[in-house]
Amino acid sequence: MTSTISRKVLLVDDEEDILDLLRYNLEKEGIEVHSATNGGDALKLAKSERPDLVVLDIMMPGMDGVEVCNELRRTPGLEDTLIVFLTARTEDYSHIAGYEAGGDDYINKPVRPKVFVNKVQALLKRTRSGQAVSKVIEANGIRMDLERITVSTGNEMLQLPKKEFELLALLMSKPGKVFKREEIYAQIWGNDIFVGDRTIDVHIRKLREKIGDDRIGTVKGMGYKFEA
Protein backbone atom coordinates (compact mmCIF):
# COMPACT_ATOMS: atom_id res chain seq x y z
CA MET A 1 0.00 0.00 0.00
CA THR A 2 2.52 2.57 -1.12
CA SER A 3 0.96 5.96 -0.93
CA THR A 4 1.01 8.37 -3.80
CA ILE A 5 1.01 11.39 -1.61
CA SER A 6 4.03 13.61 -1.13
CA ARG A 7 6.51 12.20 1.32
CA LYS A 8 9.34 14.59 1.84
CA VAL A 9 11.76 14.35 4.73
CA LEU A 10 14.47 16.70 5.92
CA LEU A 11 17.37 15.09 7.77
CA VAL A 12 19.52 17.20 10.04
CA ASP A 13 22.65 15.84 11.66
CA ASP A 14 26.23 16.98 11.87
CA GLU A 15 27.58 13.52 11.18
CA GLU A 16 27.67 12.80 7.47
CA ASP A 17 27.74 9.05 7.91
CA ILE A 18 24.49 9.03 9.73
CA LEU A 19 22.98 11.33 7.21
CA ASP A 20 24.02 8.96 4.44
CA LEU A 21 22.77 5.93 6.24
CA LEU A 22 19.37 7.42 6.90
CA ARG A 23 19.09 8.93 3.46
CA TYR A 24 19.85 5.59 1.87
CA ASN A 25 17.21 3.78 3.86
CA LEU A 26 14.51 6.34 3.27
CA GLU A 27 15.13 6.71 -0.42
CA LYS A 28 14.94 2.97 -0.73
CA GLU A 29 11.33 3.39 0.32
CA GLY A 30 10.69 6.03 -2.26
CA ILE A 31 10.78 8.92 0.16
CA GLU A 32 12.22 12.24 -0.98
CA VAL A 33 15.12 13.24 1.23
CA HIS A 34 16.86 16.55 1.85
CA SER A 35 19.60 17.03 4.35
CA ALA A 36 21.56 19.59 6.30
CA THR A 37 24.49 19.36 8.68
CA ASN A 38 23.66 22.38 10.79
CA GLY A 39 20.73 24.29 12.15
CA GLY A 40 20.98 27.28 9.87
CA ASP A 41 20.92 25.29 6.65
CA ALA A 42 18.17 23.17 8.10
CA LEU A 43 15.92 26.16 8.60
CA LYS A 44 16.59 27.47 5.13
CA LEU A 45 15.81 24.10 3.58
CA ALA A 46 12.73 23.68 5.68
CA LYS A 47 11.39 26.98 4.45
CA SER A 48 12.11 26.24 0.81
CA GLU A 49 11.22 22.58 0.69
CA ARG A 50 8.39 22.44 3.19
CA PRO A 51 9.05 18.84 4.17
CA ASP A 52 6.37 16.70 5.77
CA LEU A 53 8.79 15.62 8.41
CA VAL A 54 12.03 16.89 9.90
CA VAL A 55 14.48 14.57 11.62
CA LEU A 56 16.63 16.54 14.02
CA ASP A 57 19.71 15.48 15.86
CA ILE A 58 19.53 17.00 19.29
CA MET A 59 23.25 17.33 19.79
CA MET A 60 24.79 19.52 17.16
CA PRO A 61 27.47 22.17 17.23
CA GLY A 62 26.06 25.64 16.86
CA MET A 63 22.30 25.70 16.88
CA ASP A 64 21.15 22.44 18.40
CA GLY A 65 18.07 20.42 17.56
CA VAL A 66 15.89 21.93 20.22
CA GLU A 67 16.60 25.41 19.00
CA VAL A 68 15.87 24.46 15.42
CA CYS A 69 12.66 22.91 16.59
CA ASN A 70 11.62 26.05 18.40
CA GLU A 71 12.42 28.11 15.38
CA LEU A 72 10.38 25.85 13.11
CA ARG A 73 7.45 25.98 15.45
CA ARG A 74 7.61 29.72 15.18
CA THR A 75 7.77 29.83 11.40
CA PRO A 76 4.49 30.53 9.63
CA GLY A 77 3.40 27.52 7.65
CA LEU A 78 5.80 25.19 9.40
CA GLU A 79 4.25 25.18 12.87
CA ASP A 80 2.67 21.85 12.28
CA THR A 81 5.53 20.12 10.55
CA LEU A 82 6.25 16.80 12.18
CA ILE A 83 9.52 16.78 14.05
CA VAL A 84 11.43 13.74 15.18
CA PHE A 85 14.43 14.02 17.46
CA LEU A 86 17.45 11.82 17.33
CA THR A 87 18.52 11.36 20.90
CA ALA A 88 21.75 9.89 22.11
CA ARG A 89 20.79 7.23 24.55
CA THR A 90 23.07 8.46 27.31
CA GLU A 91 22.71 9.51 30.87
CA ASP A 92 21.53 12.96 30.09
CA TYR A 93 17.96 13.85 29.53
CA SER A 94 18.19 15.83 26.41
CA HIS A 95 15.35 13.83 24.96
CA ILE A 96 13.14 15.21 27.67
CA ALA A 97 14.15 18.69 26.73
CA GLY A 98 13.19 17.68 23.25
CA TYR A 99 9.85 16.54 24.45
CA GLU A 100 9.23 19.88 26.07
CA ALA A 101 10.26 21.60 22.90
CA GLY A 102 7.40 19.91 21.13
CA GLY A 103 8.87 17.13 19.10
CA ASP A 104 6.46 14.58 17.75
CA ASP A 105 8.61 11.58 18.35
CA TYR A 106 12.03 10.38 19.39
CA ILE A 107 14.43 7.91 18.03
CA ASN A 108 17.36 6.66 20.03
CA LYS A 109 20.85 6.51 18.74
CA PRO A 110 22.44 4.38 17.63
CA VAL A 111 19.81 4.33 14.93
CA ARG A 112 18.53 1.03 13.70
CA PRO A 113 17.55 1.57 10.11
CA LYS A 114 14.48 -0.61 10.20
CA VAL A 115 13.08 0.99 13.26
CA PHE A 116 13.85 4.35 11.82
CA VAL A 117 12.14 3.76 8.52
CA ASN A 118 9.12 2.30 10.23
CA LYS A 119 8.74 5.25 12.46
CA VAL A 120 9.13 7.70 9.66
CA GLN A 121 6.56 5.93 7.59
CA ALA A 122 4.15 5.76 10.47
CA LEU A 123 4.54 9.46 11.03
CA LEU A 124 4.13 10.31 7.37
CA LYS A 125 0.99 8.27 7.27
CA ARG A 126 -0.30 10.39 10.05
CA THR A 127 0.03 13.66 8.20
CA ARG A 128 -2.01 12.25 5.40
CA SER A 129 -4.82 10.83 7.44
CA GLY A 130 -6.30 13.95 8.91
CA GLN A 131 -4.96 16.10 11.65
CA ALA A 132 -3.34 14.15 14.38
CA VAL A 133 -5.49 15.01 17.36
CA SER A 134 -2.97 13.82 19.83
CA LYS A 135 -4.73 12.16 22.70
CA VAL A 136 -2.68 12.07 25.83
CA ILE A 137 -3.46 10.57 29.18
CA GLU A 138 -1.38 11.52 32.16
CA ALA A 139 -1.46 10.45 35.77
CA ASN A 140 0.90 9.69 38.59
CA GLY A 141 4.00 10.53 36.63
CA ILE A 142 3.08 8.37 33.69
CA ARG A 143 2.19 9.89 30.41
CA MET A 144 0.63 7.95 27.56
CA ASP A 145 0.29 9.16 24.06
CA LEU A 146 -2.55 7.19 22.54
CA GLU A 147 -1.57 8.17 19.10
CA ARG A 148 2.13 7.58 19.12
CA ILE A 149 1.59 4.53 21.25
CA THR A 150 4.28 5.59 23.62
CA VAL A 151 4.61 5.83 27.35
CA SER A 152 6.95 8.08 29.27
CA THR A 153 7.67 7.51 32.89
CA GLY A 154 9.39 10.75 33.64
CA ASN A 155 12.84 9.39 33.04
CA GLU A 156 12.37 7.29 29.99
CA MET A 157 10.32 6.66 26.95
CA LEU A 158 8.87 3.19 26.47
CA GLN A 159 7.41 1.33 23.56
CA LEU A 160 4.94 -1.10 25.04
CA PRO A 161 3.59 -4.05 23.09
CA LYS A 162 0.00 -3.66 22.00
CA LYS A 163 -1.79 -5.64 24.67
CA GLU A 164 0.21 -4.11 27.47
CA PHE A 165 -0.41 -0.70 26.04
CA GLU A 166 -4.13 -1.26 25.77
CA LEU A 167 -4.28 -2.59 29.28
CA LEU A 168 -2.39 0.34 30.72
CA ALA A 169 -4.43 2.80 28.72
CA LEU A 170 -7.61 1.28 30.04
CA LEU A 171 -6.48 1.42 33.64
CA MET A 172 -5.20 4.93 33.23
CA SER A 173 -8.38 6.15 31.60
CA LYS A 174 -9.86 6.26 35.09
CA PRO A 175 -7.06 6.38 37.60
CA GLY A 176 -8.09 4.90 40.88
CA LYS A 177 -11.06 3.05 39.50
CA VAL A 178 -10.98 -0.67 40.04
CA PHE A 179 -11.52 -2.53 36.79
CA LYS A 180 -13.07 -5.92 37.18
CA ARG A 181 -11.51 -8.69 35.19
CA GLU A 182 -14.60 -9.01 33.10
CA GLU A 183 -14.50 -5.37 32.23
CA ILE A 184 -10.93 -5.74 31.15
CA TYR A 185 -11.68 -8.77 29.05
CA ALA A 186 -14.63 -7.07 27.43
CA GLN A 187 -12.70 -3.97 26.60
CA ILE A 188 -9.46 -5.45 25.44
CA TRP A 189 -10.37 -8.80 24.00
CA GLY A 190 -13.97 -8.25 23.12
CA ASN A 191 -17.04 -10.14 24.13
CA ASP A 192 -16.48 -13.14 21.96
CA ILE A 193 -12.83 -13.92 22.42
CA PHE A 194 -11.95 -15.90 25.47
CA VAL A 195 -8.52 -16.21 26.94
CA GLY A 196 -7.32 -17.99 30.00
CA ASP A 197 -7.50 -16.77 33.56
CA ARG A 198 -3.86 -16.07 33.94
CA THR A 199 -3.46 -14.00 30.83
CA ILE A 200 -4.36 -10.68 32.37
CA ASP A 201 -2.09 -11.39 35.31
CA VAL A 202 0.83 -11.94 33.06
CA HIS A 203 0.29 -8.68 31.23
CA ILE A 204 -0.13 -6.88 34.52
CA ARG A 205 3.12 -8.35 35.70
CA LYS A 206 4.95 -7.20 32.62
CA LEU A 207 3.54 -3.74 33.03
CA ARG A 208 4.62 -3.63 36.63
CA GLU A 209 8.07 -4.71 35.59
CA LYS A 210 8.25 -1.82 33.18
CA ILE A 211 6.54 1.06 34.91
CA GLY A 212 7.07 0.15 38.53
CA ASP A 213 5.35 -2.16 40.96
CA ASP A 214 3.62 0.53 42.90
CA ARG A 215 1.67 1.97 40.03
CA ILE A 216 -0.80 -0.85 39.52
CA GLY A 217 -2.72 -2.16 42.47
CA THR A 218 -4.57 -5.41 43.00
CA VAL A 219 -7.86 -5.60 44.83
CA LYS A 220 -8.41 -9.25 45.46
CA GLY A 221 -11.63 -10.59 44.13
CA MET A 222 -12.42 -7.28 42.52
CA GLY A 223 -9.82 -6.37 39.96
CA TYR A 224 -6.93 -4.06 39.17
CA LYS A 225 -6.49 -0.33 39.29
CA PHE A 226 -4.01 2.34 38.40
CA GLU A 227 -2.90 4.10 41.55
CA ALA A 228 -3.92 7.73 41.42
Place this chain on the structure above:
Amino acid sequence: MTSTISRKVLLVDDEEDILDLLRYNLEKEGIEVHSATNGGDALKLAKSERPDLVVLDIMMPGMDGVEVCNELRRTPGLEDTLIVFLTARTEDYSHIAGYEAGGDDYINKPVRPKVFVNKVQALLKRTRSGQAVSKVIEANGIRMDLERITVSTGNEMLQLPKKEFELLALLMSKPGKVFKREEIYAQIWGNDIFVGDRTIDVHIRKLREKIGDDRIGTVKGMGYKFEA
Protein backbone atom coordinates in the same frame (compact mmCIF):
# COMPACT_ATOMS: atom_id res chain seq x y z
CA MET B 1 -41.60 -8.05 32.85
CA THR B 2 -41.90 -5.42 30.17
CA SER B 3 -41.73 -2.10 31.85
CA THR B 4 -44.24 0.62 31.15
CA ILE B 5 -41.81 3.39 31.85
CA SER B 6 -40.39 5.51 29.09
CA ARG B 7 -37.50 3.83 27.36
CA LYS B 8 -36.15 6.04 24.69
CA VAL B 9 -32.86 5.45 22.96
CA LEU B 10 -30.91 7.57 20.53
CA LEU B 11 -28.67 5.69 18.13
CA VAL B 12 -25.84 7.50 16.42
CA ASP B 13 -23.74 5.86 13.74
CA ASP B 14 -22.74 6.87 10.28
CA GLU B 15 -23.46 3.45 8.85
CA GLU B 16 -27.13 3.04 8.03
CA ASP B 17 -27.01 -0.75 8.12
CA ILE B 18 -25.86 -0.80 11.68
CA LEU B 19 -28.45 1.77 12.59
CA ASP B 20 -31.13 -0.41 11.04
CA LEU B 21 -29.89 -3.54 12.72
CA LEU B 22 -29.82 -1.99 16.14
CA ARG B 23 -33.08 -0.17 15.66
CA TYR B 24 -34.81 -3.38 14.65
CA ASN B 25 -33.56 -5.24 17.65
CA LEU B 26 -34.46 -2.54 20.11
CA GLU B 27 -37.90 -1.87 18.71
CA LYS B 28 -38.62 -5.56 18.90
CA GLU B 29 -38.29 -5.11 22.64
CA GLY B 30 -40.68 -2.19 22.66
CA ILE B 31 -38.04 0.45 23.02
CA GLU B 32 -38.55 3.81 21.34
CA VAL B 33 -35.68 4.51 18.96
CA HIS B 34 -34.43 7.67 17.34
CA SER B 35 -31.36 7.82 15.20
CA ALA B 36 -28.84 10.12 13.61
CA THR B 37 -25.98 9.57 11.25
CA ASN B 38 -23.78 12.41 12.40
CA GLY B 39 -22.84 14.31 15.50
CA GLY B 40 -24.72 17.48 14.72
CA ASP B 41 -28.07 15.79 14.17
CA ALA B 42 -27.42 13.65 17.20
CA LEU B 43 -27.09 16.69 19.43
CA LYS B 44 -30.24 18.28 18.03
CA LEU B 45 -32.22 15.09 18.55
CA ALA B 46 -30.80 14.62 22.01
CA LYS B 47 -31.97 18.08 22.97
CA SER B 48 -35.46 17.66 21.54
CA GLU B 49 -36.08 14.05 22.48
CA ARG B 50 -34.22 13.79 25.77
CA PRO B 51 -33.50 10.09 25.39
CA ASP B 52 -32.71 7.93 28.37
CA LEU B 53 -29.73 6.50 26.62
CA VAL B 54 -27.50 7.51 23.75
CA VAL B 55 -25.54 4.95 21.76
CA LEU B 56 -22.60 6.62 20.09
CA ASP B 57 -20.28 5.28 17.48
CA ILE B 58 -16.83 6.53 18.27
CA MET B 59 -15.58 6.70 14.74
CA MET B 60 -17.64 9.05 12.65
CA PRO B 61 -16.76 11.54 9.99
CA GLY B 62 -17.01 15.09 11.21
CA MET B 63 -17.79 15.29 14.90
CA ASP B 64 -16.83 11.96 16.39
CA GLY B 65 -18.44 10.14 19.26
CA VAL B 66 -16.10 11.50 21.87
CA GLU B 67 -16.87 15.05 20.88
CA VAL B 68 -20.60 14.42 20.92
CA CYS B 69 -20.21 12.91 24.34
CA ASN B 70 -18.35 15.92 25.63
CA GLU B 71 -20.98 18.19 24.20
CA LEU B 72 -23.78 16.22 25.79
CA ARG B 73 -22.06 16.27 29.12
CA ARG B 74 -21.95 20.00 28.78
CA THR B 75 -25.61 20.45 27.85
CA PRO B 76 -27.93 21.46 30.67
CA GLY B 77 -30.37 18.69 31.40
CA LEU B 78 -28.43 16.10 29.49
CA GLU B 79 -25.36 15.86 31.68
CA ASP B 80 -26.58 12.66 33.22
CA THR B 81 -27.86 10.93 30.14
CA LEU B 82 -26.42 7.48 29.85
CA ILE B 83 -23.94 7.16 27.07
CA VAL B 84 -22.74 3.94 25.52
CA PHE B 85 -19.91 3.92 23.04
CA LEU B 86 -19.66 1.62 20.10
CA THR B 87 -15.99 0.91 19.80
CA ALA B 88 -14.41 -0.64 16.81
CA ARG B 89 -11.65 -2.70 18.15
CA THR B 90 -9.10 -1.82 15.59
CA GLU B 91 -5.57 -0.66 15.56
CA ASP B 92 -6.15 2.67 17.15
CA TYR B 93 -7.01 3.46 20.71
CA SER B 94 -9.92 5.78 20.35
CA HIS B 95 -11.99 3.46 22.47
CA ILE B 96 -9.76 4.31 25.35
CA ALA B 97 -10.23 7.97 24.64
CA GLY B 98 -13.93 7.28 24.78
CA TYR B 99 -13.57 5.69 28.14
CA GLU B 100 -11.76 8.73 29.32
CA ALA B 101 -14.44 10.99 27.93
CA GLY B 102 -16.83 9.57 30.46
CA GLY B 103 -19.01 7.05 28.72
CA ASP B 104 -21.08 4.79 30.93
CA ASP B 105 -20.41 1.64 29.03
CA TYR B 106 -18.83 0.26 25.88
CA ILE B 107 -19.86 -2.21 23.31
CA ASN B 108 -17.42 -3.68 20.89
CA LYS B 109 -17.99 -3.89 17.20
CA PRO B 110 -18.93 -6.03 15.52
CA VAL B 111 -22.14 -5.79 17.51
CA ARG B 112 -23.91 -8.91 18.52
CA PRO B 113 -27.59 -8.06 18.73
CA LYS B 114 -28.32 -10.08 21.83
CA VAL B 115 -25.43 -8.69 23.77
CA PHE B 116 -26.40 -5.24 22.63
CA VAL B 117 -30.04 -5.48 23.63
CA ASN B 118 -29.13 -6.96 26.98
CA LYS B 119 -26.76 -4.19 27.74
CA VAL B 120 -29.19 -1.51 26.70
CA GLN B 121 -31.92 -2.99 28.82
CA ALA B 122 -29.65 -3.32 31.79
CA LEU B 123 -28.67 0.30 31.45
CA LEU B 124 -32.23 1.49 31.03
CA LYS B 125 -33.24 -0.39 34.11
CA ARG B 126 -30.60 1.52 35.91
CA THR B 127 -31.98 4.94 35.04
CA ARG B 128 -35.38 3.98 36.28
CA SER B 129 -34.37 2.62 39.63
CA GLY B 130 -32.47 5.57 40.94
CA GLN B 131 -29.47 7.01 39.24
CA ALA B 132 -26.87 4.64 38.03
CA VAL B 133 -25.90 2.88 41.24
CA SER B 134 -24.61 6.21 42.42
CA LYS B 135 -20.96 5.70 42.72
CA VAL B 136 -20.53 7.05 46.20
CA ILE B 137 -22.44 6.24 49.36
CA GLU B 138 -22.03 8.47 52.37
CA ALA B 139 -23.44 8.39 55.85
CA ASN B 140 -22.38 9.06 59.40
CA GLY B 141 -18.91 10.20 58.45
CA ILE B 142 -18.20 7.15 56.34
CA ARG B 143 -17.89 7.44 52.62
CA MET B 144 -17.76 4.48 50.27
CA ASP B 145 -16.59 4.79 46.72
CA LEU B 146 -18.12 1.89 44.86
CA GLU B 147 -15.99 2.45 41.84
CA ARG B 148 -12.68 2.62 43.60
CA ILE B 149 -13.65 0.06 46.20
CA THR B 150 -12.43 2.27 48.97
CA VAL B 151 -13.82 3.52 52.26
CA SER B 152 -12.85 6.73 53.95
CA THR B 153 -13.60 7.34 57.58
CA GLY B 154 -12.81 11.00 57.63
CA ASN B 155 -9.31 10.49 58.85
CA GLU B 156 -8.15 7.60 56.72
CA MET B 157 -8.64 5.66 53.58
CA LEU B 158 -9.26 1.94 53.79
CA GLN B 159 -9.10 -0.95 51.37
CA LEU B 160 -11.58 -3.47 52.64
CA PRO B 161 -11.58 -7.07 51.46
CA LYS B 162 -14.39 -8.01 49.13
CA LYS B 163 -16.87 -9.55 51.55
CA GLU B 164 -16.44 -6.83 54.12
CA PHE B 165 -16.85 -4.21 51.47
CA GLU B 166 -19.99 -5.78 50.15
CA LEU B 167 -21.41 -6.15 53.62
CA LEU B 168 -20.74 -2.55 54.52
CA ALA B 169 -22.11 -1.35 51.21
CA LEU B 170 -25.29 -3.29 51.89
CA LEU B 171 -25.76 -1.89 55.36
CA MET B 172 -24.97 1.61 54.21
CA SER B 173 -27.36 1.43 51.30
CA LYS B 174 -30.11 2.06 53.84
CA PRO B 175 -28.63 3.58 56.95
CA GLY B 176 -30.68 2.81 59.99
CA LYS B 177 -32.50 -0.08 58.46
CA VAL B 178 -32.11 -3.38 60.24
CA PHE B 179 -31.01 -6.13 57.89
CA LYS B 180 -32.06 -9.59 58.94
CA ARG B 181 -29.43 -12.22 58.66
CA GLU B 182 -31.34 -13.94 55.91
CA GLU B 183 -31.45 -10.75 53.93
CA ILE B 184 -27.75 -10.39 54.27
CA TYR B 185 -27.08 -13.94 53.21
CA ALA B 186 -29.34 -13.59 50.23
CA GLN B 187 -27.76 -10.36 49.14
CA ILE B 188 -24.14 -11.21 49.59
CA TRP B 189 -23.88 -14.93 49.19
CA GLY B 190 -26.88 -15.64 47.05
CA ASN B 191 -29.68 -18.04 47.70
CA ASP B 192 -27.82 -21.20 46.93
CA ILE B 193 -24.65 -20.83 48.91
CA PHE B 194 -24.84 -21.56 52.57
CA VAL B 195 -22.32 -20.60 55.15
CA GLY B 196 -22.21 -21.06 58.87
CA ASP B 197 -23.91 -18.92 61.46
CA ARG B 198 -20.83 -17.23 62.75
CA THR B 199 -19.58 -16.07 59.39
CA ILE B 200 -21.52 -12.84 59.29
CA ASP B 201 -20.59 -12.09 62.88
CA VAL B 202 -16.96 -12.36 62.06
CA HIS B 203 -17.21 -10.02 59.13
CA ILE B 204 -19.19 -7.58 61.23
CA ARG B 205 -16.55 -7.75 63.88
CA LYS B 206 -13.80 -6.98 61.40
CA LEU B 207 -15.76 -4.07 60.07
CA ARG B 208 -16.26 -2.71 63.55
CA GLU B 209 -12.55 -3.07 64.15
CA LYS B 210 -11.83 -1.00 61.11
CA ILE B 211 -14.48 1.68 61.05
CA GLY B 212 -15.36 1.93 64.72
CA ASP B 213 -17.55 -0.08 67.05
CA ASP B 214 -20.29 2.47 67.25
CA ARG B 215 -21.11 2.53 63.57
CA ILE B 216 -22.70 -0.87 63.26
CA GLY B 217 -25.42 -1.82 65.67
CA THR B 218 -26.79 -5.21 66.66
CA VAL B 219 -30.48 -5.81 67.21
CA LYS B 220 -30.70 -9.08 68.98
CA GLY B 221 -32.82 -11.64 67.25
CA MET B 222 -33.31 -9.30 64.33
CA GLY B 223 -30.09 -8.40 62.61
CA TYR B 224 -27.59 -5.63 62.03
CA LYS B 225 -27.83 -2.03 60.96
CA PHE B 226 -25.63 0.88 60.06
CA GLU B 227 -26.15 3.66 62.57
CA ALA B 228 -27.52 6.75 60.85
Place this chain on the structure above:
DNA sequence: ACGGAATGTTCACCTTCGCTTAACACGACG
Protein backbone atom coordinates in the same frame (compact mmCIF):
# COMPACT_ATOMS: atom_id res chain seq x y z
C1' DA C 1 8.99 -17.90 1.46
C1' DC C 2 11.87 -18.60 5.44
C1' DG C 3 13.60 -18.03 10.08
C1' DG C 4 14.23 -15.67 14.08
C1' DA C 5 12.65 -12.27 17.32
C1' DA C 6 8.97 -10.11 19.65
C1' DT C 7 4.61 -10.61 21.45
C1' DG C 8 0.71 -13.19 23.28
C1' DT C 9 -1.24 -17.18 25.72
C1' DT C 10 -1.22 -21.09 28.49
C1' DC C 11 0.33 -24.25 31.94
C1' DA C 12 1.97 -25.86 36.28
C1' DC C 13 3.29 -24.59 40.10
C1' DC C 14 3.67 -21.38 44.42
C1' DT C 15 2.28 -17.87 47.78
C1' DT C 16 -0.77 -15.18 50.08
C1' DC C 17 -4.56 -13.75 52.42
C1' DG C 18 -9.53 -13.60 52.70
C1' DC C 19 -13.19 -16.59 54.14
C1' DT C 20 -15.04 -19.83 56.93
C1' DT C 21 -15.41 -22.65 60.78
C1' DA C 22 -14.88 -24.66 65.20
C1' DA C 23 -14.50 -23.86 69.92
C1' DC C 24 -15.38 -21.22 73.51
C1' DA C 25 -16.91 -16.89 76.24
C1' DC C 26 -20.34 -13.85 77.59
C1' DG C 27 -24.60 -11.67 78.87
C1' DA C 28 -29.77 -11.79 78.73
C1' DC C 29 -33.66 -13.99 79.95
C1' DG C 30 -36.68 -17.67 81.10
Place this chain on the structure above:
DNA sequence: CGTCGTGTTAAGCGAAGGTGAACATTCCGT
Protein backbone atom coordinates in the same frame (compact mmCIF):
# COMPACT_ATOMS: atom_id res chain seq x y z
C1' DC D 1 -29.02 -22.86 85.90
C1' DG D 2 -29.66 -23.78 81.03
C1' DT D 3 -30.27 -22.14 76.44
C1' DC D 4 -30.28 -18.62 73.10
C1' DG D 5 -28.19 -15.24 70.39
C1' DT D 6 -24.09 -13.03 69.71
C1' DG D 7 -18.93 -11.76 70.42
C1' DT D 8 -14.18 -13.33 70.06
C1' DT D 9 -10.22 -15.80 68.70
C1' DA D 10 -7.28 -18.79 66.32
C1' DA D 11 -6.57 -22.09 62.95
C1' DG D 12 -7.34 -24.48 58.38
C1' DC D 13 -8.74 -24.29 53.89
C1' DG D 14 -9.12 -22.76 49.49
C1' DA D 15 -9.63 -19.32 45.98
C1' DA D 16 -7.31 -15.58 43.78
C1' DG D 17 -3.40 -13.81 42.19
C1' DG D 18 1.89 -14.08 41.26
C1' DT D 19 5.63 -16.32 38.78
C1' DG D 20 8.61 -18.67 35.47
C1' DA D 21 8.81 -21.35 31.56
C1' DA D 22 6.87 -23.58 27.67
C1' DC D 23 4.22 -23.08 23.83
C1' DA D 24 1.81 -20.45 20.02
C1' DT D 25 1.43 -16.72 17.14
C1' DT D 26 2.55 -12.65 14.71
C1' DC D 27 5.78 -9.60 12.79
C1' DC D 28 9.60 -8.40 10.05
C1' DG D 29 13.95 -8.40 7.87
C1' DT D 30 16.67 -11.19 4.89
